[in-house]
Amino acid sequence: MPIPAPVLYPPFQVVRLNHIVLSVSDLSRSRAFWADTLGLQVTGEADDRLYLRAMEERGHHCVVLERGEEPRARVLGFKVYAEEDLDRARHFFRARGLPAEFVEAPHQGRTLRCKDPLGVPLEFYFAMEKLPSIHQRYALYRGVKPLRIDHFNCFSDDVQASVDFYNALGFRTTEYTECEQTGRLWAAWMHRKGGVHDMAFTHGVGPRLHHVAFWVPTPLNIIDLLDLMATTGYVANIERGPGRHGISNAFFLYVRDPDGHRIELYCSDYLTADPDHEPIRWDLRDPQRQTLWGAPAPRSWFEEGTPFPDTPPRQPVYEASPIVAA
Amino acid sequence: MPIPAPVLYPPFQVVRLNHIVLSVSDLSRSRAFWADTLGLQVTGEADDRLYLRAMEERGHHCVVLERGEEPRARVLGFKVYAEEDLDRARHFFRARGLPAEFVEAPHQGRTLRCKDPLGVPLEFYFAMEKLPSIHQRYALYRGVKPLRIDHFNCFSDDVQASVDFYNALGFRTTEYTECEQTGRLWAAWMHRKGGVHDMAFTHGVGPRLHHVAFWVPTPLNIIDLLDLMATTGYVANIERGPGRHGISNAFFLYVRDPDGHRIELYCSDYLTADPDHEPIRWDLRDPQRQTLWGAPAPRSWFEEGTPFPDTPPRQPVYEASPIVAA
Amino acid sequence: MPIPAPVLYPPFQVVRLNHIVLSVSDLSRSRAFWADTLGLQVTGEADDRLYLRAMEERGHHCVVLERGEEPRARVLGFKVYAEEDLDRARHFFRARGLPAEFVEAPHQGRTLRCKDPLGVPLEFYFAMEKLPSIHQRYALYRGVKPLRIDHFNCFSDDVQASVDFYNALGFRTTEYTECEQTGRLWAAWMHRKGGVHDMAFTHGVGPRLHHVAFWVPTPLNIIDLLDLMATTGYVANIERGPGRHGISNAFFLYVRDPDGHRIELYCSDYLTADPDHEPIRWDLRDPQRQTLWGAPAPRSWFEEGTPFPDTPPRQPVYEASPIVAA
């Protein structure tokens, strides 16, 4: 089995993913999409940046949109359990020869900027500016009623290496796809916060961001978003779904923002808090792993993604499978 | 059985209920409730009147709010099948010594204003100004996402007389409550358009309007409205529900507007188009007729209603039952 | 405009569609699908026939499955308003040289079997054996919780001729698709009972049944059916959806039964009771007419259907459009 044994006592404690920084070409166009259509709440706008949060979040932001020339996923942000975990994290990355520097990040306390071995830009923080709760201010709910950021998914040119690294960080694998013929990993879903994933990796030209996902209340909110997007000029931004994933059992929809960043709207996965929760293995030949109901994903979904800064995507280091994914 | 045989070929053809005219004390306060909270769309505002329609309706209005000193239900409006039905209706009412006059009603064609034998003010029209469809303009949906006006419910001081009269007009009874001991009618639900009712009557001090109802997509929209009202200053306007009626099988919520007019949000009753559809009888002692799940209605629900103009409510002409309704 | 003026006073009164008779090769296999999976209730099984009804229906059957060599749609059944409408209907069909014979149909009263001008086998009845209501026997609900039969949809080799004929019968067109270039009808939706349709016609090799549809409570019931079919061996029977139609605004799913008969699960269209309800025109080039959210229908959906007995399907009599439907 290509999934390493879980690490019971990790080198530093990651609580969960918290935020993403994306570059976009036109902030007002992005605001129309992310705030007015998806329904995220604007919490700040300054210095060519737009800050957004979801409805149950009390931290200042789960999405930062920065004006930029090219669509890039600049940072994937994670919260650690205690402030000393930041120092432990720095030690951990440095010991492996990986970049790890403290940086200034507005609205956040001490913030450690790192890169994982494949070049994914990460950020760890402990404290973030807190905002008043709007969870029960129902007059503010709009769009798909996004409740919280749920996970990141990345193309990796070496899924096995990605899994090994995040496993060492204490992320636990909940589900994975391998090729029965080659025995190689195709994809894996790994969590910290007790759901199916905070971070997932898919075989492909990488590293690139595949998507960022938001948790929504019920499948009907996703249907509401489809109706809204379809009648407000965003029908071409609907990429895949709605459907139910075999993997994770979640109800999903994939849409693209005006710069092509992929966003998943997601609900109803399951609790994975147990440290002895056993990962579920899927065979790459089983089409129901992707969509339980059988509908295939479009080609764009397998091929397109958002690059990270200063890390040109590479061809995969191993051929995961002779099967053409479809 | 107190329900008369249905009239196969009525004297004139009523298609369905269409609109209500209510007097309110403060139009801007009413607009905040009916438009911004319930989600009806404003189609006109002039001469101390606010016109509203629901999302799938193409006629100019289903609700007219008129500034007035006292809360009154001024008119219950019905659409007829062909223009000649207006003349047939006038003949029918006049032949029974009942008021029936053609009046001017803005945005409507020829309009016949009548009173039923108990004093309920009715209005029949054939043609109304048509507006562009907004059914698929999902960006306009708000509040409970009201799709269409569904029915009126009135207190009657003589439910048997009300049922006999509307039966003669071609309304068909779908369900009714009687007292097993006295054999007297307590309440009846009567339809034209193929649902459980366009018009219902309940034993009580009457005639008064008990409520006007709007059809909504699913029970989740009613839950959304509860969350919204509960957090925008309208918690005291929530009167009863949510629940499922035994009678009609519909999912319901009753709220009160700022002037105390009662509004039902309603979905999921059933098709009653068959002329030989047999009415369902309920015993007054069965509490599940009101709420299938057992929760009783509050006292206000049995006692309070909106008077009609110039018709002082009267005590019931017969005692329907020795049972205290609760 | 290719839609004829509605007939206000039709030659006989059709209330609504009521039932379909389909031939199937293996009744026990069909029972597993129609009853155990879709959730229709078995009301009788005799003489190589299985009778089924939906949850709010009180008539004996809305579906009759008959053992047969080949998949055929043997009868499309409609209820008339009064018994004399049967005689009027016989006169109407005979006057046009069309077949119309009274036949014996188990559990039905007098039953008139006809063919429309294109060869679609119709059946008109007034009275059917009534069964006790199971609408509130919630322990019986299963599968998609089908509430009632909703409509038929047929391929027609001459949609204009089909529309003209059913218009003469008093069916009113609610929506239609035409080709802007040729001005020819591509498809039309026609109703009697106050929804978007009892009967629809689509341009194609015909006549053939395209599908029979059932009304379900909410989109979530359709999601439940997808989950059930996907995990009980029926994933290949899921053909198209879920989605929202532009036309009708309904939420839909298309599945195929074990003999390939197509079934639509359908909810949330709109009220069309008004005789002056204006039909909505769609351009064949607008892909949102089919699926508001943009996903195209698969090729099978345009090409496959169930033949009627003794009426070999024909190529269309006119080319509706130079556009390839997709």
Added chain:
Amino acid sequence: MPIPAPVLYPPFQVVRLNHIVLSVSDLSRSRAFWADTLGLQVTGEADDRLYLRAMEERGHHCVVLERGEEPRARVLGFKVYAEEDLDRARHFFRARGLPAEFVEAPHQGRTLRCKDPLGVPLEFYFAMEKLPSIHQRYALYRGVKPLRIDHFNCFSDDVQASVDFYNALGFRTTEYTECEQTGRLWAAWMHRKGGVHDMAFTHGVGPRLHHVAFWVPTPLNIIDLLDLMATTGYVANIERGPGRHGISNAFFLYVRDPDGHRIELYCSDYLTADPDHEPIRWDLRDPQRQTLWGAPAPRSWFEEGTPFPDTPPRQPVYEASPIVAA
């Protein structure tokens, strides 16, 4: 503030609640309720015990029903992070003079039986027999479609003492009610697994179990259960709801099993994984804390509960408030 500072590094690691052992008078009657109506899956039946699990759980049981003379909550079971946590837990309890013995529990590994300072019987285990996943066997879903056990709620005669003890165990308070006049705690919600609670305490005659709760997919599943219970002889077992709690923001329903044990069906609370997640304070005078929509809980809900074995309930040690709860 009566809420103590959270303990960052607790003496042993509790992962989450896992199971409850209840005594019932008639196992077949209980099976009809818990399995056939609520929809839990039977995983074993032996020695006067019935074992049940919810749909996404892979452990052998979340509910054990034992035949017994009197309704009692015999054990509240929790899972620990690693096997050595059992020894740490034993030390922790013994050091405080509290009972803590290893016992044999079928289908579980080493199991530590303890009592908290107020007399609540607890059980800690690390390993439990694992069963094949049924999460995607949708043909097995029934009733309310319970996905997992969510939390316990207990009456406590000294809420402050309960909170102090569980805080020392590493449970973090997410919300609490206090009396503004007296400054005393009325109730508190405390979690381990990242939701609003694994364990809650309410001021009253205690210790007694107030309820055990199960997580369900959406509010519509709760409506389905209401319809089912109301029409299968369980209408009197519906105690409170449906509604939305102000506290936790969850959608809820309370029902009673045939022995009077109270069960909550619950969905849509929020993520609380952050160690610096700040508890929300509610004033006892705010009726929306209980039901956001304003409906009061019935008297039985404040007064009735299930005793624990060998621990006679006591009057509260302090008067939390001069306000009569209602």
